Amino acid sequence: MRHLMASAALAALVAGTAAAETPKDQLIVAFNMNNVLTMDPAAITGGEAVQILNNVYDALLQFDDEGRNLEPRLAEAWEIAPDNMSVTFHLRPDMEFASGNPVTAEDVAWSFKRTLTLNLAQASGLKSRGYSAENADEMFVAADPQTFVLNLPEPGDPKMILMYLTQAGIGSILDSKLVMEHDDGGDMGQGWLTNNSAGSGAFSLQQWRSNEYVLMTRNDEFWGEAPAMKRVLMRHLPESQSQRLGLEQGDLDVGLSLAASDLKALEADDDITVKTETSAGFYYLAASAADEKYANPKVREALRYLIDYKGINAAIMPYFGVERQRVVNSKAFGALSDPGYALDVDKAKALLAEAGYPDGFDTSIRVISTQEFLDSATAIQGTLAQAGINAEIITGDGGQIYGAMRAREFELLVGRGGGGQQPHPDSNLRALVYNPDNAQEAGLTNYQGWRTSFFDPELNGLIEEALVEPDQAKQTEMYETIQQMIDEKVIPIQPFSERVVTAAFQDNVQGLMVDPWTTRFEGVTKGE
Known part of the structure; x- marks a missing residue:
C-alpha cells in the first residue's frame, strides 16, 4: 500500500498539480536532461548531471555562495604541505552514507582510485594533472579512518586541485562497501550506479528515467542540517515555453533552461523571480593566427576596436552574458578589471592601414546557429564592414563549427568556452592562451591557443611559473602581469561577454543557487 501511495504521489508530481501550487515540502524543477546518460559519478558529462549529483554526493570541500572561496564539506579542516606537494584532510566525525555505512578516509x-581504474569521462581531469591508475595507491592515502592525504604527482598549485575536487563527478565520494556489493564481473558497481546512488548528500536518488525525470528524496542519514524539502523532482522539459507555462500555472517551482524571450516575459510576472549568476567561460571572437591577415598583431588589434561590446551585451546577451574583455573570469583571484576597449572604427582603420590593409579585406565568420551566437556574429559582421572588412557568415552545428576550429580551418569564429569552472586564473589561461606545441601534428585540440595557432613561449613559461608559485601574493601579482602582457601581445581570442546562467522560480522559493556547477537544493525553502 505504501508503495502504491508513493507511486500515485509521483505520478501527480510528474503530471503537474491541479491546485496550481506545488507542495511546501517538495521542489519541482524543470530542465533539459538530453545530455544526462548515467548517474555514475565517474562517467557523467556536462553541467546537467552535475546539477543532479551535487545533491546526492558530497565532496571533501565546497565553494561558498559566491563561488569564490573554499569551505568545509566532508572535510572539516585541511592543511597544504609547505612544499605544496600534498594536502591533508581531516574528516568530520560520525558521518554516515545514506546506507548507514560510516564515511571514512x-x-x-x-572513490578517486575507482575513477582512474575505470578510466571513464571523469578520469581525464585527474590524468591531465599527472594522476594515473598506476600511481593512485601512493597519491590517494587513507592515513587513518578520519585522515585522508592527497599527494600531487607533479609540481602544481594545490588550490587548483582542491577547487577541481569540489565538483560533482570527479569530487564525489562514494560508499565503497555498498558499491562493491553490486560489483558485476569487476565493473566496480558501474552497471548498478547507472540507475542508483551511493552517496552521503542531502538527498538520495529514488528513481531516474532517462529524458523523463529524476526523483530525489531526503536522506535521513545526512550529516548536515536536514533539508526543508522531502522530495526534489527534476523534470525533463526541453521546450522553454513548456517551462514558462508550468511556472505561470504554478505547476513548477524552478525553470533552469529558459529562452531569453520567456525569461523576459516572466520578469514581468510579480509571482516569479528571475535570477542571473556568473558562470564559467566567455563568448568571444577568435581569429586564426595561421591566416596571413590575422598573423599580424595590428590586424588582431583592429578587431578589438570593431566589436560593439556595450551594444551586444545590452541587446543580445541579457540572460546569457555580461560584458567582459579579459580572458580571466571575474570570480578568479587576481582577475583585473576590463581594459576598456570600445567600438572605435577610426582607430581600427588606422591599425589596418599600418598592417597594409587600408581598404580592408574579405573574410569569413563561423558561428553555430543558436540565437545569441548568430546575433552576436551578425552584429560583429556589421561593425567589421564599417572598416572595410567584408565578412561572410558561415553557420552550422557545434560539430561543424568547433570541428573547423579544432582542425584549424577557419578565419574568424564567434564561440563560447575558456575554462573557469574553478575560480583560478590557470583554468582560463590554460584553456585560452597556453599552447606548448604549435605543430599541426601535435593535435592539442583541448587548447584554444593551439586551435588559433597562437604560440608565445614567454606567456607559456609565465603561465607555468605562476601555477607553481607557492607565495599567494606573488602568485596573484604574476597573474596580473600575465593579463597585462596579453593586452600587449594581442592574442587571437577577444572575449566580449562573460557567460552567465539564468533561472526563473516562484517568488516563495528561497535559497536557490543557480550556477549548475555549485547548485544544491539542501538550503532551499518555500515561504508563503
Whole structure:
C-alpha cells in the first residue's frame, strides 16, 4: 500500500498539480536532461548531471555562495604541505552514507582510485594533472579512518586541485562497501550506479528515467542540517515555453533552461523571480593566427576596436552574458578589471592601414546557429564592414563549427568556452592562451591557443611559473602581469561577454543557487 501511495504521489508530481501550487515540502524543477546518460559519478558529462549529483554526493570541500572561496564539506579542516606537494584532510566525525555505512578516509581514497581504474569521462581531469591508475595507491592515502592525504604527482598549485575536487563527478565520494556489493564481473558497481546512488548528500536518488525525470528524496542519514524539502523532482522539459507555462500555472517551482524571450516575459510576472549568476567561460571572437591577415598583431588589434561590446551585451546577451574583455573570469583571484576597449572604427582603420590593409579585406565568420551566437556574429559582421572588412557568415552545428576550429580551418569564429569552472586564473589561461606545441601534428585540440595557432613561449613559461608559485601574493601579482602582457601581445581570442546562467522560480522559493556547477537544493525553502 505504501508503495502504491508513493507511486500515485509521483505520478501527480510528474503530471503537474491541479491546485496550481506545488507542495511546501517538495521542489519541482524543470530542465533539459538530453545530455544526462548515467548517474555514475565517474562517467557523467556536462553541467546537467552535475546539477543532479551535487545533491546526492558530497565532496571533501565546497565553494561558498559566491563561488569564490573554499569551505568545509566532508572535510572539516585541511592543511597544504609547505612544499605544496600534498594536502591533508581531516574528516568530520560520525558521518554516515545514506546506507548507514560510516564515511571514512578509505572511501575517499577508493572513490578517486575507482575513477582512474575505470578510466571513464571523469578520469581525464585527474590524468591531465599527472594522476594515473598506476600511481593512485601512493597519491590517494587513507592515513587513518578520519585522515585522508592527497599527494600531487607533479609540481602544481594545490588550490587548483582542491577547487577541481569540489565538483560533482570527479569530487564525489562514494560508499565503497555498498558499491562493491553490486560489483558485476569487476565493473566496480558501474552497471548498478547507472540507475542508483551511493552517496552521503542531502538527498538520495529514488528513481531516474532517462529524458523523463529524476526523483530525489531526503536522506535521513545526512550529516548536515536536514533539508526543508522531502522530495526534489527534476523534470525533463526541453521546450522553454513548456517551462514558462508550468511556472505561470504554478505547476513548477524552478525553470533552469529558459529562452531569453520567456525569461523576459516572466520578469514581468510579480509571482516569479528571475535570477542571473556568473558562470564559467566567455563568448568571444577568435581569429586564426595561421591566416596571413590575422598573423599580424595590428590586424588582431583592429578587431578589438570593431566589436560593439556595450551594444551586444545590452541587446543580445541579457540572460546569457555580461560584458567582459579579459580572458580571466571575474570570480578568479587576481582577475583585473576590463581594459576598456570600445567600438572605435577610426582607430581600427588606422591599425589596418599600418598592417597594409587600408581598404580592408574579405573574410569569413563561423558561428553555430543558436540565437545569441548568430546575433552576436551578425552584429560583429556589421561593425567589421564599417572598416572595410567584408565578412561572410558561415553557420552550422557545434560539430561543424568547433570541428573547423579544432582542425584549424577557419578565419574568424564567434564561440563560447575558456575554462573557469574553478575560480583560478590557470583554468582560463590554460584553456585560452597556453599552447606548448604549435605543430599541426601535435593535435592539442583541448587548447584554444593551439586551435588559433597562437604560440608565445614567454606567456607559456609565465603561465607555468605562476601555477607553481607557492607565495599567494606573488602568485596573484604574476597573474596580473600575465593579463597585462596579453593586452600587449594581442592574442587571437577577444572575449566580449562573460557567460552567465539564468533561472526563473516562484517568488516563495528561497535559497536557490543557480550556477549548475555549485547548485544544491539542501538550503532551499518555500515561504508563503
